[in-house]
Amino acid sequence: MRSTRVSIFLVGLAVLLGALTDTRGARADEIAPGLEGADLRARAQAELKRLVSALRDEDRRRLVGVYAAFDASAADPFAQVACDDDGDYVVVVSDAMLRLLTHVARAASYDEADGSRKVEEYAAFVARAQPLGRRLLPPPPGFHVAEGRGATYAERFAEALGFVLAHELARLRAGDLACPRPTETKERGDDDWTSAEQRGAAAIAARVYPRHQDVRDAEAVDRATEGGRSSRGALAVLRFFAELEAERARRPGGFSPTYLAHHPSASARSARLRRALEVRERAGE
Numbered sequence: 001m002r003s004t005r006v007s008i009f010l011v012g013l014a015v016l017l018g019a020l021t022d023t024r025g026a027r028a029d030e031i032a033p034g035l036e037g038a039d040l041r042a043r044a045q046a047e048l049k050r051l052v053s054a055l056r057d058e059d060r061r062r063l064v065g066v067y068a069a070f071d072a073s074a075a076d077p078f079a080q081v082a083c084d085d086d087g088d089y090v091v092v093v094s095d096a097m098l099r100l101l102t103h104v105a106r107a108a109s110y111d112e113a114d115g116s117r118k119v120e121e122y123a124a125f126v127a128r129a130q131p132l133g134r135r136l137l138p139p140p141p142g143f144h145v146a147e148g149r150g151a152t153y154a155e156r157f158a159e160a161l162g163f164v165l166a167h168e169l170a171r172l173r174a175g176d177l178a179c180p181r182p183t184e185t186k187e188r189g190d191d192d193w194t195s196a197e198q199r200g201a202a203a204i205a206a207r208v209y210p211r212h213q214d215v216r217d218a219e220a221v222d223r224a225t226e227g228g229r230s231s232r233g234a235l236a237v238l239r240f241f242a243e244l245e246a247e248r249a250r251r252p253g254g255f256s257p258t259y260l261a262h263h264p265s266a267s268a269r270s271a272r273l274r275r276a277l278e279v280r281e282r283a284g285e
Helices: 002-021 028-034 037-053 057-062 095-114 118-129 153-174 195-208 213-224 232-250 258-262 266-282
Strands: 067-071 079-083 089-094
Touching: 037 067, 037 095, 037 153, 067 095, 079 153, 079 195, 079 258, 089 095, 089 153, 095 118, 095 153, 095 232, 118 232, 153 213, 153 232, 213 232, 213 266, 232 258, 232 266
Parallel strands: 067 089
Antiparallel strands: 079 089
């Protein structure tokens, strides 16, 4: 009996290991949303570098050394501009925001596949179920079960990330924030976003946001869609936050990320962006 139980256990273990290691048949949209935090941060750094490289020479010289810093908060999705303690320009993104963008991008890819409204459904779920101060909830089990599989996750994630970062970069380019001592040299401690820098960033945010939001959005979508990208990822981000705002209006006192405090009126932002895209399309751009 003992040998039979051991044999059954070994067979089961082999099946489990096979399922974990054999990803040859897995689809990209099933794997990508589980990316580790370090990989998501690397993607954000690469995207900001891409956006900066497309700036005019004079803007690149003025924003010399601008880099992405990462707030370790897993509960509060936000992105903002700041100055670090050395006086350099920084675009700060929380780990929660990076995770949120993976979930929004995946939901958007399923919406395209089967005409559903997964982006809005996920926002409604977060509004109802997200505990305050706790790690951002992913979609619940079975959320993405559908006849059509989302096949555009990677594209939507790149577009969503590009839009979020481009909005912040547009603020720096336009001079919404002036840092005192920007330098090209990256300091040893720049990878660590300290509590003192967090407090400084919070004070800066009160001066910077949400002024000029429509103009910064327009520039952001122009920069984020360079290189043949679509605007669908950007629209998916705004769809998520618009639905979250609507849910909060129906149920006051629920989950309210810092991003909404700095970037309110997502529904109006989405409407403005759609109108701008329609004008661009009619102009044949």
